[in-house]
Amino acid sequence: MARKIGSRYTAHQILGRGSAGTVWLGEGPEGPVAVKILRDDLAADQELVGRFVQERTALLGLDHPHVVAVRDLVVDGNDLALVMDLVRGTDLRTRLNRERRLAPEAAVAITADIADGLAAAHAAGVVHRDVKPENVLLDMEGPIGPGGAHPALLTDFGVAKLIDTPRRTPERAAGRAPATKIIGTPDYLAPEIVEGLPPRAAVDIYALATVLYELLAGFTPFGGGHPGAVLRRHVTETVVPLPGIPEELWQLLVQCLAKAPASRLRAAELAARLREQLPGLAGIAPLEVDEPDSDETEPPAAPEEPAAPARDTPRRAAVSLVPGAPARDGANRDTHTSMRVPAPDELAGGARGTARAPRAAGAPRPGSARHRAEQRRRRLRLTLAAAATAVALAVAGYAATQSDPPSPTAPVRHGPGTGP
Structure with a gap:
């Protein structure tokens, strides 16, 4: 059913759902558009509506080939909407779910496009704060690039900032400082955000590098398991090659x-360095590594843990933590979360110093039925080898006791023609 958005736009059908709202295919005075209608609870927040209007100039000013342009912001009754360019294609998460990992050339080409878009945004003083595959769109009508990659565009600028800005909570109204929150997707959060520092442009670089790692490996470097463990890994662990x-x-x-x-590259330099890598990546096949095993700091698995899923089963890259989010199609895109900043002792607890190493392709997951069977076979081989060694030693000892060397007092027989 068609839905009027303000006086200029009509939303016709739902294209997708996310943690912040629903994206519709719409029509405006200049043709087809994408309309992102924010959640009802966000639209009912008058302070957020005020910030939404304040951000209008910054959001409308972003004009770059690798950024999905925001054409208009609509505040109309209960509707709070961003009207954006319509990109005819799919998002990067959908492609990852289908292919699990990309060839290095295509992965680097896509990442370079997004780095270009971030460079323009950072130059305008805008930090994205939520770079992840769900917010990268692939323009299927654009020219084919290195590795067969379609042009990549970054979308949802400003949404994380709108949600993140402190509101007038009961604690704030009473003059008390409210609990600090983390806004973002756990797998892609920079360490400084986990530690409660204000997000700067470098957080987008960290998130984009995490996306590139995921495009190459099929999993994020610090993701998997309980969200608290994911946040701790960002702060305490180092990435495994x-x-x-x-x-x-x-x-x-x-x-x-x-x-x-301060150690990370700026977006423009990252884009240039990535494009320098492209000629040497031509023809390299997607990597053959399996997802690492769960961290020991996470709750232990049951003794009879089922075997790992098939390799072609798509993996959700981040944990859905939207409070009360209903189960629906597209729920895997609800990866935006609000969490309390962990205390220093919580971040320090259980640190292992290094991230979980990826398993070799085809290696069993510890605790799985296949892993336990291999352990039993290995123990049997060791037992048989030990028994064979013991038997060999016993035989050698017995043979040594049966040998009869000449007695030193026995007479010596001389051959013919020899003297006494």
Whole structure:
């Protein structure tokens, strides 16, 4: 059913759902548009509506080939909506769910496009705060780039900032400081956000490097398991190398995943360095690594843990933490969350110093039925080897006791023609 959005736009059908709202295919005075209608609870927040209007100039001013342009902001009754360019294609999460991982050339080309878009946004003083595959759109009508990659565009600028800005809570009204919250998607949060520091441009670089790692490996470097464990890994653990990618590309990834924001590259430099890598990546096949095992700091699995799912089963890259989010199609995009900032002792607890290493392709997951069977076979082989060694030693000892060397007092027989 068609839905009027303000006086200029009509929303015709739902294209997708996210944690902040619903995206509709719409029509405006200049043709088709995408209309993102924010959640009802956000539209009912008068302070947020005020900030929404204040952000209008910054959001409308972003004009770049790799940024989905915001054409208008609509405040109309219970509707709070962003009217954006319509990109005919899919999002990067959908492609990852289908292919699990990309060839390095395509992954780097897509990441370079997004880095270009971030460079323009940062130059305008805008920080995205929620870079993730769900917020990267692939323009299927655009020219094919390196590795067969379609042009990539970053969307949802400003949404995280709108939601993140402190509101007039009961604690604030009473003059007390409200509890600090973390706004974002756990798998892609920079360490400084976890530690409660204000987000700067470097948080987008960290998140984009995490996306590149995921495009190459099929999983994020610090994700998986309980969200609290994910947040702690960002602060305490170091990323484990991925086998099969050039060393220069790996060092670029490591620099952009640095814990210290000042150590990371700026967006424009990252885009240029990534494009320099493209010629050497041509023809390299997608990596063959399996997702790492759960961290020991997470709740232990049941003794009879089922075997790992098939390799072609799509993995959700982030945990859905939207309070009260109803189950519906597209719920895997509800990955935006609000969490309390962990205390220093919580961040320090259980640190292992290094991230979980990816398993070799085809290796069993510890605790799985296949892993336990291999352990039993290995113990049997060791037992048989030990028994064979013991038997060999016993036989050698017995043979030594049966030998009869000449007695030193026995007469010596001389051959013919020899003297006494």
